[in-house]
Amino acid sequence: MADRQRSVSTKDVAALAGVSIGTVSNVLNAPHKVAEATRLRVNGAIRELGWERNENARQLRAGRSNTIGMLVPNLYNPHFAELFHGAEEFLYERGFIVNVSNANELPEREELILDQFRRQRVGGVMMAPVGAAMASAANLMERQIPVVLLDEANNSEFSGVGSDNFTGGLLAGHHLIDQGHHRIAFVGASERLVQVRDRLRGCQVAVQAHPGASLRVISTAQMDPEAGRRAAEEVLKLDLPFRPTAVFCASDLVAMGFLQGMTAAGLRVPEQMAIIGYDDIDFAASAAVPLSSIRQPTHQMGREAASLLLGAMNAISQTGEMPRISKLFNPDLVVRESTLRS
Amino acid sequence: MADRQRSVSTKDVAALAGVSIGTVSNVLNAPHKVAEATRLRVNGAIRELGWERNENARQLRAGRSNTIGMLVPNLYNPHFAELFHGAEEFLYERGFIVNVSNANELPEREELILDQFRRQRVGGVMMAPVGAAMASAANLMERQIPVVLLDEANNSEFSGVGSDNFTGGLLAGHHLIDQGHHRIAFVGASERLVQVRDRLRGCQVAVQAHPGASLRVISTAQMDPEAGRRAAEEVLKLDLPFRPTAVFCASDLVAMGFLQGMTAAGLRVPEQMAIIGYDDIDFAASAAVPLSSIRQPTHQMGREAASLLLGAMNAISQTGEMPRISKLFNPDLVVRESTLRS
DNA sequence: ATGAAAGCGCTAACAC
């Protein structure tokens, strides 16, 4: 059965070009050391045989990898798709490849994915964990694999990129107050995600600064449209005098679910319920009611995460030191119809 | 400077457990061959040292890979995010990892990505190329790397999963005709993508079956919201008697852009312009006007693609034969507000 | 400028 087929190797190239494998390697990695005629001959043999470098062998021998691992909670959240896009663009231009994995917001999947990255001996990892993956992240760093956190720039142990979630929450809270709202709700996984907690804190400060205003916190497990729909049901159960007139959802996905819940129940947005989201994903602008949101420079954050990671990989291989640098970006308020008082 | 640090190897494990590396390998790959006491001792040593198998070395030696490459035009299109999700779910359960790359709808990027997969010696590839990547795909197959096409089940040279785009187009066309429309437009990259061409053909058949109905084809370069907005401008330039009253957009992303263009110009949807999209992405239901669409069983298609690929990988290693199997799924019409005549 | 040779960490065939 099926001969275990050897792929074309440098040995074959060397044989065809009439040189040693060391010379082939030099053509690839240090062409200036090789005489022009030899180089041409070797390159000709490479083309003729259709040789492609075996990255596994290269990495095994060279001890460094051109593969970067990226861990996200879910890729069909456009926020993470965009972070990935920014990071991949940056890294691809520099000859690295990015290996994304979806943890589906499951902490145990996150551990499995990081195990896999470790086995692959990736050169570095970017991650946005929802669980307590910090022990695993520390483990990677011990093995000299740099880690950059996504959406998190306040951790002194790890490098990271993020935007100022407290300020974002403040912006959202002030905006709703400015629009005349007193009873406000907050929806998001505030118990689980530090980013969401910070957004909540910002909003709380804005609300507390305004006498007579109150904030009701609805804590969800996930950060998807379904969580928003459930929160909508919960809000609708409240009697009108107690029911919030405005809601701040900690992500646009949640906000879109909340909006669906409201319109399904026949409530008008923003007249009977104002809604503001977070992330300003592209779809927010084309939602049933165009969604106000807090914008993050997501694409640029992805690029910056990649840049920090490459910096750390260089540092570790040259000085043995693991740098810890965080970049904080500023969020902006984007006002659309969903919060505009008529 | 930085000692080039060896990672913990089976040799270290063997030394600590007081056995040979062959026995360590057996504990990992054929545990039944090893005495219970020895196995326990080895596993203890593995835990104590924090050893993790080096996949590069394993793959180099074993000649097979647990990494699967996946190439998509862009991941922030929820259709592809969902295909990825289905495939990854299936493969992860079976111990494989998926390496997705975004070609950004650029044919030259597609080639680079496939080169990278070849160098990585991935076990198989799933791809949805926008360019003529068929030569590269054939090259992979020659190297015994199975290829499964995504969104394409009509290619006799390659395995693939897809849905019946002709029927999908037919469904969309009939639906618009049924709603009383005579002047219909089609928007999509029909010159570039065979999937889109098939959807157009289906729609043409539906329209031609109805005397007095006509179809205007607006061919776009990309398949994103921007393409939809541009097409909207083009349609709006037409004098009212010639202007289509309904449009079939070859993807929901395009449809959402088209919808934005219409509402920006003050036209009411569906009263002045009916719109139907394709893919039924989650966001379609929560669009400014909930979007009618042609649904594909995307998640299941992703799983099926992964399943076909694993089957091919097994076949090639056991029989040396490369199977070519295609699975065709059926599309459904999903009617929402954007095409409902009041 | 080129060649010879060692070895990265692992698997698998074979010997005991």
Added chain:
DNA sequence: GTGTTAGCGCTTTCAT
């Protein structure tokens, strides 16, 4: 049931 060994394809030092 366990140990020994060859070698996957490559990079890199050291001779020449």
